[in-house]
Amino acid sequence: MLLLRNCRYVITPTEDGGVKVMENASVLINNGVIEGVGDVKASGVDVIECEGVAIPGLFNAHTHLAMTMFRGLVDGLELQDWLKVIWGMERRLTEEAVLMGFELGLIESLMSGVTGVLDMYFNPNVINLVEKYGVRVFEGPTFIDEFENPRLTENRLRNLIAESQGHSLIKPVLNLHSVYANSEDTLTRVSELKEELGLRLHTHVSETRWEVYRIRDRYGAYPVEVLDKFKLLDSKSILVHLGWVTNWEIELILRSQATAVHCPSSNMKLATAGFFPIRELMKGSNVTLGTDGPGTGDSLDLFKEMRLAVLLQRNNYWDASALTAEDALIMATRNGYRAVGLKGGLIEPGYLADIVILNHEDPKVNPLNKHNIIKNIVYSYTGSMVKMSIINGKPVYGPHNRIKLIKRTKELSQKLSNYIEKLLNNH
Amino acid sequence: MLLLRNCRYVITPTEDGGVKVMENASVLINNGVIEGVGDVKASGVDVIECEGVAIPGLFNAHTHLAMTMFRGLVDGLELQDWLKVIWGMERRLTEEAVLMGFELGLIESLMSGVTGVLDMYFNPNVINLVEKYGVRVFEGPTFIDEFENPRLTENRLRNLIAESQGHSLIKPVLNLHSVYANSEDTLTRVSELKEELGLRLHTHVSETRWEVYRIRDRYGAYPVEVLDKFKLLDSKSILVHLGWVTNWEIELILRSQATAVHCPSSNMKLATAGFFPIRELMKGSNVTLGTDGPGTGDSLDLFKEMRLAVLLQRNNYWDASALTAEDALIMATRNGYRAVGLKGGLIEPGYLADIVILNHEDPKVNPLNKHNIIKNIVYSYTGSMVKMSIINGKPVYGPHNRIKLIKRTKELSQKLSNYIEKLLNNH
Numbered sequence: 001m002l003l004l005r006n007c008r009y010v011i012t013p014t015e016d017g018g019v020k021v022m023e024n025a026s027v028l029i030n031n032g033v034i035e036g037v038g039d040v041k042a043s044g045v046d047v048i049e050c051e052g053v054a055i056p057g058l059f060n061a062h063t064h065l066a067m068t069m070f071r072g073l074v075d076g077l078e079l080q081d082w083l084k085v086i087w088g089m090e091r092r093l094t095e096e097a098v099l100m101g102f103e104l105g106l107i108e109s110l111m112s113g114v115t116g117v118l119d120m121y122f123n124p125n126v127i128n129l130v131e132k133y134g135v136r137v138f139e140g141p142t143f144i145d146e147f148e149n150p151r152l153t154e155n156r157l158r159n160l161i162a163e164s165q166g167h168s169l170i171k172p173v174l175n176l177h178s179v180y181a182n183s184e185d186t187l188t189r190v191s192e193l194k195e196e197l198g199l200r201l202h203t204h205v206s207e208t209r210w211e212v213y214r215i216r217d218r219y220g221a222y223p224v225e226v227l228d229k230f231k232l233l234d235s236k237s238i239l240v241h242l243g244w245v246t247n248w249e250i251e252l253i254l255r256s257q258a259t260a261v262h263c264p265s266s267n268m269k270l271a272t273a274g275f276f277p278i279r280e281l282m283k284g285s286n287v288t289l290g291t292d293g294p295g296t297g298d299s300l301d302l303f304k305e306m307r308l309a310v311l312l313q314r315n316n317y318w319d320a321s322a323l324t325a326e327d328a329l330i331m332a333t334r335n336g337y338r339a340v341g342l343k344g345g346l347i348e349p350g351y352l353a354d355i356v357i358l359n360h361e362d363p364k365v366n367p368l369n370k371h372n373i374i375k376n377i378v379y380s381y382t383g384s385m386v387k388m389s390i391i392n393g394k395p396v397y398g399p400h401n402r403i404k405l406i407k408r409t410k411e412l413s414q415k416l417s418n419y420i421e422k423l424l425n426n427h
Numbered sequence: 428m429l430l431l432r433n434c435r436y437v438i439t440p441t442e443d444g445g446v447k448v449m450e451n452a453s454v455l456i457n458n459g460v461i462e463g464v465g466d467v468k469a470s471g472v473d474v475i476e477c478e479g480v481a482i483p484g485l486f487n488a489h490t491h492l493a494m495t496m497f498r499g500l501v502d503g504l505e506l507q508d509w510l511k512v513i514w515g516m517e518r519r520l521t522e523e524a525v526l527m528g529f530e531l532g533l534i535e536s537l538m539s540g541v542t543g544v545l546d547m548y549f550n551p552n553v554i555n556l557v558e559k560y561g562v563r564v565f566e567g568p569t570f571i572d573e574f575e576n577p578r579l580t581e582n583r584l585r586n587l588i589a590e591s592q593g594h595s596l597i598k599p600v601l602n603l604h605s606v607y608a609n610s611e612d613t614l615t616r617v618s619e620l621k622e623e624l625g626l627r628l629h630t631h632v633s634e635t636r637w638e639v640y641r642i643r644d645r646y647g648a649y650p651v652e653v654l655d656k657f658k659l660l661d662s663k664s665i666l667v668h669l670g671w672v673t674n675w676e677i678e679l680i681l682r683s684q685a686t687a688v689h690c691p692s693s694n695m696k697l698a699t700a701g702f703f704p705i706r707e708l709m710k711g712s713n714v715t716l717g718t719d720g721p722g723t724g725d726s727l728d729l730f731k732e733m734r735l736a737v738l739l740q741r742n743n744y745w746d747a748s749a750l751t752a753e754d755a756l757i758m759a760t761r762n763g764y765r766a767v768g769l770k771g772g773l774i775e776p777g778y779l780a781d782i783v784i785l786n787h788e789d790p791k792v793n794p795l796n797k798h799n800i801i802k803n804i805v806y807s808y809t810g811s812m813v814k815m816s817i818i819n820g821k822p823v824y825g826p827h828n829r830i831k832l833i834k835r836t837k838e839l840s841q842k843l844s845n846y847i848e849k850l851l852n853n854h
Contacts, residue, residue: 068790068793068794069794071792071793071794071799071802071803071807072798072799072800072801072802072803072806072807073798073799073802075747075751075752075802076747076748076751077747077748078746078747082747104790104793104794107790108790108791111790111791112791265738267742268738268739268741268742269737269738269741269747269806270741270747271741271742271744271745271746271747271749273742273745294807298734298802298803298806298807299791299806299807300791301791307725308735308738310696311692311695311696311735312695312742314695314696314697314698315694315695315698315700315739315742317698318698318700319505319698320502320503320504320505320509320696320697320698321503321504322698324502324503325502361833361836361837362811362833362836363495363531363534363535363538363832363833363836364535364538364539364726364727364728364810364811365498366495366498366531366836366837366839366840366843367495367496367498367531367839367840367841367843367844367847368840368844369844369847369848371499371500371847371848371851372498372499372500373499374499375498375499375500375502375725376498376499376725379499379696379725379726380498380499380725380726382809382811383791384789384791384809384811384812385811405790406788406789406790409788409789409790409793410788410793412793412794413793413794413795414794416793416794417794417795417796420794420796420798421796421798424798
């Protein structure tokens, strides 16, 4: 039993779709699950003095964690040109480098208040790292014909399923890079696997105009239609980007109740243009947020994405009510957990005890009061103002391990910089 | 004499328009001015172990500092509707509240690496606060007919000019709210004052479609044309927003060599739409960045604006080369100092010793190396990663006063929250 005692504010999405603010509230946690919230007291339990602002842990619904190694490295290119450079380097990545990049990504995530991650990369066995840091990770090998025979990918997926049994934090997903980077045979096989294994499907779709043209040329249909045709579109599908979807594709997504993931930083940086139709998708699909990989988004900080999602929609619709701070907070918490089928993202009894405590003393977020607290979380906080991250009721980041994490960051950074230097010099 | 010894990197815009990276470099400061950079050594001087990354201090070329008190308070409205609510409260502001909001804004600025500010508000006498915190502030009473008789504003400006004599950090400017919120008589008078006093002019212009329609109805001309007609457009003019300017207005601005200030967060949040024409303006005008007031931009953090300026231009132009990280860094440093006529914004001998030292150990900016350092400054750093701010060669923020500043923040926040509560309850 753990009591987070006397938070100045506890902020949570509610089951009926709003956001609730509780003042001077405590949270009681039992066996990884929230047992009580509000004026709760308990004796004979572990106590953490909360002081700051408690919010549900943030769920990063699309990233490539190991790409911390490419942070800030290739800039000024649009997606397909960017991919040419990055794929050139990725073909020569060592397993050790991927593991180091992934580890740095886990550290950055938990220090930024991210408690769950949906990851797409060719990760070797990361189970030990996930257990070590305690962040929830949904991942799996990625089907991408240009890189690997799908038979091998399938074998690696089956191994992951076997090896991750009994681990509560790591869960396999079916990572399909995209329709455009896979053959029809692979799409068919992934569809069969989805049926057989009952896993969630996670895929890039309709990110660029180029992609839409290419798919229409090849299939005489649009990308979301192709997913549907291959039985890859249902409530367990997680579709990332969707910048260039037609009205009738939006209809298909709504009907399927799939999850739609918006990654505004990455889309803007790569100038994919397009227009993620949040308001339309919110009418039935589960809309959530991702940082994309740090190779394009430069960050694993979901506070930045919440803010930018609101700013970009308002800019694009010429409408200051296009998206609210409350919408963004719900997207980054409740809807992220929904995307992967976990009962989390709310600070309510019965929900997973994934909670983040924010500093409330920083001038960047003050004055702080009941009138502006939700807005300030979305517009003024960043991951740097996270004091503690709690996952499954266990503090995985806080004053107790901050120095250790920074020390490990230094070691990883040095090694990754040396590695990148070699990669750049030997191409 | 002060030596910043052994910075891991020193990053600076150069006189010929680039950005230079120096590794393991030191900076020698004498009497508020930079004397040497690179492999400099000196004995018998004060020494600060730099360790991190040194960049020139950031210049916030447009804000309303005291509006920290309105942070996160009014959201979801477009500019004119937003102004109605805010002006309703501003008409009842006490002098004490404005001073507290201003003080909190100064603390936030220096803790975020902002070493100079161009401020527009009805500030009472802030000279003591500016001296206390040591941030460079360019300000002055604001000509806005809806609030104050321009005679009174002029008197207050003349008082400020007299009182600020002999103070090196505070400098008067001619703040004209806008063409739309002032009469022709006031524009004429401000023009005469500009001529007489030789001050810089700082004004909002072409922020919204509504404004452009209104001005064209009234004057049969566009806003920048009106400024030109009233002799308010020259190299000492600082024009903020410019989201809705015509080609021929851009030509006028280029010919005048005025400064153009972009505030992307605020523009996007208020859904002003429009399109700040950075690439066109960069052909001759001095283009720089501002946060706008925390009532709309929610922040005084110029790192956020550098990143967003790049993202927004790329999104708007559908072109990933539309603006580079280097452009954004130059805008936020060198060009800000240029806007107000100070020799600062470079870490080169002869320039003002306004320098910011950034933490280099945070996982959010690692790995960090010579290949990504400039990009990471623009895309991955935030004001929270500032370790020390130095203005005029004097550390005004750092480990030595951090706790004191946080303590003062708590006091100000409590008082401002109480004040806002009263303001909301008595309208």
